[in-house]
Amino acid sequence: MGRKTDITLLDEKGIRCDGRKIDQTRNITIKAGILKNADGSAYIEFGGNKIIAGVYGPRDIHPKHLADSDTGVLRCRYHMQPFSVPERKNPAPSRREIEISKVIKESLQPAVILDDFPRTAIDLYLEVLQADGGSRCAAIDAASVALADAGIPMRDMVSACAAGKVENTIVLDVNNEEDQAGQADMPVALMPHLEKITLVQLDGMLTPDEYKKCLETAIIGCKQVYEIQRSALKAKYENGG
Amino acid sequence: MMEITKRKFVTPGEVIATGPLRTENNVYRDGDKIISTCVGISEIFENSVRVMALSGIYMPRIDDAVIGKVQSTSLMFWELDINSCYVGILRADEVFGRDYSASSNDLSSKLRKGDLILARIANFDRSRDPLLTIKSRGLGKIESGELIKISPMTIPRLIGRQGATIQTIESNTNARIKIGQNGWVVVSCEDSSGLLKAIKVIKMIDSQSHVPDLMERVKSLLESEGE
Amino acid sequence: MANKTIIEQLKREQILDLLQEGKRIDGRALDEPRSISIETGIISNAEGSARVKLGDTEVVTGVKIHPDKPFPDVGDKGIFICTAEILPIADPTAELGPPNENVIELARVVDRGIRETGMIDLTKLVIKENKSVVGLFVDNSVINVDGNLFDACSYASVAALLTCMIPKYELQDDQPVQIEGEKSKPPVNTIPVSVTMARIGEHIIVDPNSDEWACMNARITITTNSDENICALQKGGSDGFTFEQLIKCSELAISTGSKIRKQLEAVA
Incomplete structure (x- = not known):
């Protein structure tokens, strides 16, 4: 954070360093059902992020003592490939990845209905092939599509997008440069129909007004993402499965 | 008789209907709203609502x-x-x-x-x-035959109304087809072209299970000669 | 591989019956690999990358490059390290946690094939002898398993290496510093091609899929270079080969390998 930079994050016309307007997301494409072996899967490109989500389950749980006799258990691993970032990352899970795995799991748990699957596990694997700013949001977006693709019962989809503060302005969908040199980054996940926020984090400083604006901006982004998720699921069946 | 008034592609969280309708498979009620829990085709009947799921695992039921x-x-x-x-x-x-x-x-x-x-x-x-x-x-x-794995959600479409679809496939190919409700199907046939044709039709049903005119597609695939 | 799937007895019998007639379960000839698709340059954060499909076996590979201290006894050579991981999305039986013996073998066989053919001229990757050299780190991530991960990872590694761009470094105050904007193609001597074969009964088949993998008696991976020399071998499985079978395997590795090499040359 706070790395010195000589790029202009926001020019006088309100154009950001990657050419976007302040209320514009990066390009997002999602494809459902891309892995043959997994029960459900999705691939997302969200700006420079390239992430595969794979779901296995509900299935037998190992080790057995993790089983819950009343409900199924959702497990989640967010994992970056060694080549996904400019400096090669050690393949072993870092503290950051373990924490992100947990917040992603907790952002999805409110949506999945696991009561009908006692003593089982649903394993969600998020493999980051290439990382850019906002990879946890992109991972959640792919995860939600993969869970729906696997036929896991869900109360709602979960759609995620970040907002942030750059040059004292609230902007939608913070990219890597803005994350490094900007003033705040706030990832948000939303259940769009139930209008429940299932993830919110913040790095940086915002006034109360800015905080509200930032949340509103992120929610608009989440709703845009939701439409893309829905089209991805629909496209899978329109193309003959 | 209950009549289908609407068939629509839905995803989890989507509101399908409102009002005092009975909730059947793959939907839940939130206040006045009836909401889908899966990717599927919604069906609204005179007094009930359900969604036919397009994917999912097999849940055992007694007598299956x-x-x-x-x-x-x-x-x-x-x-x-x-x-x-x-x-x-x-x-x-x-x-x-x-x-x-x-x-x-x-x-x-x-x-x-x-x-x-x-x-x-x-x-x-x-x-x-x-x-x-x-x-x-x-x-x-099971002593012989080839195991085909399809989506358990597709099995009702493979069987068809009163077994019509599966009987059509069997009589046109001379194949014998054992069906598990869990999505596993074993096909056996004395002649290999009948076997291949039966498998082809089953796989087609698996990938097209959500289209309305499935029976016509099955018939035209069965009638097409060879490849 | 990580595949502990129990194959149906019916399928095992079917595979054996078909082989008696010289046929395979997916309709291929015995010496025919599955179709290979190679995409390169898919990860812009990596200096080289590839996504390879060998039938339904699928691998994403990245090459990362950075300066490093040379190994003590080879101060006149750059560093080349190849790893492999079977991601848990790749197969229902894939395991989390530290790599098991199968995955370690996979990484080492792929590494050895490329290293032993001398594909990359490591002597050209020295910034200052005994002090600082360029390191090439090739990481293979398997995303879908359908048998024969050895060849899929090898093709993906080679394709990623062939298309990588190596930054230029020089020592400033004894520290390697990257010179912006100057990049070069890797110093490639030869193109290694790995061909894996399985023995099922008395039959040798090229590029076994997961069903064939589950019922083979033994397997062998042979890597050849552009001059069609054999540079690396690895036998696996709980049974062996006869001498004649091993000769046949080497011939198959060369004939099949030369076709695959053309496809790899085309990406460079």
């Missing part, structure tokens, strides 16, 4: 016929992979009768790892793995 694969043997029972989140249990006395003795009978002499059986679910509840039985006509070890 399933095809299972032996994955391990112990002293008293076999464990079978039934393409579900639970393993199927087949007790030794199902095969050896009431005189079964762990010291004189060897389970693997009757069923080996990897063998397929057609069985019925005799018992299942939230706290126990499904118990299988093979004590009925037509059940037991």
Whole structure:
């Protein structure tokens, strides 16, 4: 954070360093059902992020003592490939990845209905092939599509997008440069129909007004993402499965 | 008779209807709204609402016929992979009768790892793995044929109304088709072109299960010569 | 591989019956690999990358490059390290946690094939002898398993290496510093091609899929270079080969390998 930079994050016309307007997301494409072996899967490109989500389950749980006799258990691993970032990352899970795995799991748990699957596990694997700013949001977006693709019962989809503060302005969908040199980054996940926020984090400083604006901006982004998720699921069946 | 008034592609969270309708499969109620829990096709009847899921795993139900694969043997029972989140249990006395003795009978002499059986679910509840039985006509070890794995959600479409679809396939190909509700299907046929054709039709049904004119597609694929 | 799937007895019999007639379960000839698709340059954060499909076996590979201290006894050579991981999305039986013996073998066989053919001239990757050299780190991530991960990872590694761009470094105050904007193609001597074969009964088949993998008696991976020399071998499985079978395997590795090499040359 706070790395010195000589790029202009926001020019006088309100154009950001990657050419976007302040209320514009990066390009997002999602494809459902891309892995043959997994029960459900999705691939997302969200700006420079390239992430595969794979779901296995509900299935037998190992080790057995993790089983819950009343409900199924959702497990989640967010994992970056060694080549996904400019400096090669050690393949072993870092503290950051373990924490992100947990917040992603907790952002999805409110949506999945696991009561009908006692003593089982649903394993969600998020493999980051290439990382850019906002990879946890992109991972959640792919995860939600993969869970729906696997036929896991869900109360709602979960759609995620970040907002942030750059040059004292609230902007939608913070990219890597803005994350490094900007003033705040706030990832948000939303259940769009139930209008429940299932993830919110913040790095940086915002006034109360800015905080509200930032949340509103992120929610608009989440709703845009939701439409893309829905089209991805629909496209899978329109193309003959 | 209940009439379908609307069929629509839906995703989880989508509101399908509002009002005092009965909620059937794959929907839940939130206040006045009835909401889908899965990717599927919504159907609104005169007084009820449901969604036909397009994907998902097999959940055992008592009396379902399933095809299972032996994955391990112990002293008293076999464990079978039934393409579900639970393993199927087949007790030794199902095969050896009431005189079964762990010291004189060897389970693997009757069923080996990897063998397929057609069985019925005799018992299942939230706290126990499904118990299988093979004590009925037509059940037991499957001696020949090719295993095809399709989505369990597709099985009702493969069978068709009163078995119409499956009978059409069998009579046009001379294939014999054993169907497990768990999405596993074994096809056997004396002549290889009939076998290939039957498999092709089953796979087509699996990938097109959500289209409305499925029966016509089945017929035209069966009538097409060779490739 | 990580595949502990129990194959149906019916399928095992079917595979054996078909082989008696010289046929395979998926309709291929015995010496025919599955179709290979190679995409390169898919990860812009990596200096080289590839996504390879060998039938339904699928691998994403990245090459990362950075300066490093040379190994003590080879101060006149750059560093080349190849790893492999079977991601848990790749197969229902894939395991989390530290790599098991199969995965370690996979990484080492792929590494050895490329290293032993001398594909990359490591002597050209020295910034200052005994002090600082360029390191090439090739990481293979398997995303879908359908048998024969050895060849899929090898093709993906080679394709990623062939298309990588190596930054230029120089020592400033004894520290390697990257010179912006100057990049070069890797110093490639030869193109290694790995061909894996399985023996099922008395039959040798090229590029076994997962069903064939599950019922083979033994396997062998042979890597050849552009001059069609054999540079690396790895036998695996709980049974062996006869001498004649091993000769046949080497011939198959060369004939099949030369076709695959053309496809790899085309990406460079």
